[in-house]
Amino acid sequence: MTLAVRRARPADLPVCADIYIVTVSVTFPGEPATAAAFAESIVGEEQWVAILDGDIIGYISVYWPTNFIHSLYIHPEFQSRGAGRALLAEVRKLAEGDMELKTDKANVRAFTFYRRLGWRAVGEGMAASGPWWRLRWTGGRP
Numbered sequence: 001m002t003l004a005v006r007r008a009r010p011a012d013l014p015v016c017a018d019i020y021i022v023t024v025s026v027t028f029p030g031e032p033a034t035a036a037a038f039a040e041s042i043v044g045e046e047q048w049v050a051i052l053d054g055d056i057i058g059y060i061s062v063y064w065p066t067n068f069i070h071s072l073y074i075h076p077e078f079q080s081r082g083a084g085r086a087l088l089a090e091v092r093k094l095a096e097g098d099m100e101l102k103t104d105k106a107n108v109r110a111f112t113f114y115r116r117l118g119w120r121a122v123g124e125g126m127a128a129s130g131p132w133w134r135l136r137w138t139g140g141r142p
């Protein structure tokens, strides 16, 4: 099993859209899981992909003006194999300064995952979809 991470190319985006659709459907059943929602979610952002044995299995999307990780989605069949951690480590290497992201409070698995990797809650809020945490990673090498 070989896991690699690289910057996304335009030709990768349809695969990322498919990953978005299946992962959102499974993780956030009330949210729109469509190609249009994917396209809207990455505007102005940079994506990196995780590749397992030659196939893209997940991606991360970063809004660099504020070092904000907007999306991190690993296909449900390929979670818990280190891909999420590898994508986070890659973008943290590139970041100058702190990084932030938001995660739904109901998404306990994601919250536990980020906490283990050194992210800390620095804020919270409420959206139509429910309450969320703002998490921050404050430097140091991953």
Ligand SMILES: CC(C)(COP(=O)(O)OP(=O)(O)OC[C@H]1O[C@@H](n2cnc3c(N)ncnc32)[C@H](O)[C@@H]1OP(=O)(O)O)[C@@H](O)C(=O)NCCC(=O)NCCS
Pocket (backbone or CB within 6 Å): 023, 027, 072, 073, 074, 075, 078, 079, 080, 081, 082, 083, 084, 085, 086, 102, 103, 104, 107, 109, 110, 113
């Ligand atoms: C949350 C999410 C991004 C984490 O990514 P992931 O690839 O599943 O996570 P990783 O594999 O990097 O690390 C998670 C676990 O795998 C373990 N792991 C890491 N490498 C491994 C390997 N080679 N083999 C087996 N397990 C491994 C880690 O120790 C960790 O343990 P845990 O399962 O007890 O938490 C992913 O599960 C996901 O996309 N979830 C749905 C969407 C979502 O919630 N996104 C975040 C929104 S804020």
